[in-house]
Amino acid sequence: MQLRLDQLGLDYYSILPETITSVVGVVIMMVDAFSKRGARRANATLALVGLGGALAAIVGLWAEPPGSSFSGMIVTDHLRLFFSGIAVLSAIIAVLVALQFLKDEALPPGEFFSLLMFGTCGMLIMAAAGDLVTIFLGLEISSITSYVMAGYRRTDLRANESSLKYFLLGSFSTAFLLYGMTLIYGATATTNIEHIRQAIATGQMPFPQLLLIGAAMMFIGFAFKIGSAPFHLWTPDVYEGAPTLVTAFMATGPKAAVFAAFLRVFTSGFNAPASAAGLGLQSRWVAALAIIAVITMTVGNVIALNQRNIKRMLAYSSIAHAGYALVGFVTGDWGPVAFYMLTYTVMNLGAFTVIQMLARAGDEKTMIADYAGIGFEAPGLSFLLAVFLLSLAGIPPTAGFMGKFFVFKEAWNNAPNLHWLVVAAIINSIISIYYYLYPLVVMFFRPAPERFVKPRVSVPVAVALAITLIATFYLGILPNGVFGLLDSGQPRAAQVFSVK
């Protein structure tokens, strides 16, 4: 069989964002190699330029009609571009904060920025994946850079523990995912997600017996990666041990990218209408997802009630938010989950950045008790943290409320059998309010400490905080612009998810 180059679908414009980020990552490594003492500002500028270029490429690709390239391995549609935007946004904020973080802790900047760029490239590939192998590729690139960044404070034992735990459990979960992918390949004889969907719909599968177990393994793999219960045990330790800035990045960008891949595989790939050949796959995974979502939310919220370390508390809050986002899967459209991940990213980036500032070099002060009385001493930072915590709790008029409202409304409308899921999510939101209010109580209602030194906030960090603050209120009050972007350009498949 002759391989013809023009049939491969080589469309380099469609992978422009990924190309830019990886090239810039290499350039940063070069600049770092040939400069004395790391050239922190130069590398950060390069990173920002690269990320800006990737963002421009994403905007440019937006106008393109939906399609696939590279023999279906890369898909270009609004789902991909929206999640790519979220990934690049989290990277930009991370770069802005990293300038001060790396300077305060005297850590080598070159590797950090290039790891960040490669991680972003991995996230972009994951979001753009139209094929299971591409998902694996992007996931591994993103994961490995995260493992290294988590342990970036080489001399800190907690960071070492966090990095190693993340590496071991991450590899373990990737193995689940990979095995699931191979079983799906065995069942359908293809790894292209669109072809998988067609195979299930038409029933032309060489080995249908492997379908359910393959889907289950992939489900477990993805569930591990997003930190949902009962696969969440790595999240609090990893988030607590890693440097706060790295936690901010890991908790938002890569998680959003994994959600994109999760969405595509399950709501596009395993989404054939109920047919005998499909073995009821769709209703089964919706049922499993609903149960996992409830368990995740509940575990995350209940355990967070008891936390006294703010990073750990936010880690459990991330687990709970993954649960709320999973509710969005039953809506039959990618819009609610995408919007929720955007609001989640913005809120968490802001909250972790403030915590980074208040925690000082080396993450000295991360216990909630360290925050006693600083509310009026550092009013700017405390106000920001208050806004982000209230947004995480889902209080209007913030992004967190709008995200939850959108997801719950769509889930209620489109999944009539799963009303209990929405009610459970609301009850979980009620439970969560207590632990989001608790730092506010400590900050504002307790008397101020003596000899409190206000942390110095550099200009890039101020810019990052301004971006997240404005985004939080913008998404909460005027979400119409962003809602307009959630249109996939194709008529929405009228699918009502039912659970047996």
Added chain:
Amino acid sequence: MNSIVTVITFLPAIGAVVLVLYSLLQSREGAEQVNPYRWITLLFTVATFIASLGIFSGYDASVAGPQLATKVPWIESLGVSYYVGVDGISLWLVPLTTLLMPVSVLASWHITKRVREYMIFMLILETGMLGVFVSLDMFLFYLFFEITLIPMYFLIGVWGGERRIYAAIKFFIYTVVGSLLMLVAIIAVYQINGSTTFDIVEITKNLPARLQNVSHAAQYLLWGAFALAFFIKVPLWPLHTWLPDAHVEAPTAGSIILAGVLLKMGTYGLMRFNLPFFPQISRDAATWVMVLCVIGIIYGALVAMVQPDMKKLVAYSSVSHMAFVVMGIFSFTQQGMQGALYQMLNHGISTGALFLCVGIIYERRHTRLIEEFGGVATPMPQYSTMFLIISLSSLGLPLLNGFIGEFLILLGTFSSTVVPHARTFAVLGATGVILSAVYLLWMLQRVLFGETTKKENQELEDMDLREKVALIPLVVMAMVMGVAPMLFLRASDKTVDGVRQIVVPDRGKTERVAK
């Protein structure tokens, strides 16, 4: 489109922004000066009050629907619009809010720490409260309903009394339980109505027909979700336990606002949502709601009687009086519902003034225990007169406002043909009037009258100009509302009749409020 309602609602928020900007422009020494913040806030709250009087010029009492409305599409893909306006139910609640705010600001003059933040929270709170009353879109209503929680939470938690942290957290979580469940009900109502709009006026027209397809149990749950949120806010026994803590621990102005306005958001919600959206369920539930009201009236009064702390006594009197209002609403008669609306206004004025009186004397003696006082009328005659008038208004003496409201409610309940055992409830509720006389008069006797036994009480100073300016308008309103109720009742007559017709249709000619 008329924009006066938007101006009234957001003028306090603009004041908050002005405060922030002003403080940013200050030097370090200038920032220590607290008086500018107080005066700027007072200016904005008085300006909002004057602006709110403007809604009467455009209001036509013969129209039942919303007027002075502004409707602008806001989040089209969700069906949410910025829809604000006033109708008969909300018309008088707006000036009630804007009147109590300057009073509260005047009552906050003695706050010395973090004055800027205090005033900012007060102004944001005012915008939130006004937004609740003028919102005609369910999403917008929910937004403002939740927004009021945060400033109140901070006001109690930072500037409150000893157990303020406990009281603030309890207030927040208790209220939010109800409102988050109400969010589910809002989403469900939106879906039942066809997933097109959150517009309250449209849903009121369409929903009862669309509810035919929904099972009785599901309707009850939806009604219950709304009712839970509002019963917690009212507060109706047995969901009242957050109130005594919140009221006692809040600063004086916080208590005035909480009792004067925030509690009305609950009863307003009942008239805006529960009755029009679910008329049949409201009729079905009326009996046990009345039972809760009667228990609330009597329980609140009995517990108030044994309180050693004046503020807690007034707090429990709130529980008792607001249960009256709910009883009036669920009587489904024109007198009862008009009386309930009127009593909302009365309670705002009289209980707000009661908390102000308690606050005035607390500022002097730093205690609220009744036993610490006695014979205060001798050194403070003007204060005692005002305190007496307000208490008489609260217990319902004729010629003062409380009488009109309570009389109409009891008359309406007694004559209700929709609610079974209505007469029993009315009789039992009337005992609440007697009990309120007991606890209020007994408190007055112990605090104000008799010999001035304690030496500290003999040297008390009477009210200064600021306190008089804060208290006298409320006293005057109490008297005016007592002798000229038709001024106020006329505006709401048509709208209340409209709501009543939804709940009890085909009842023949409307019963007008007796002149």
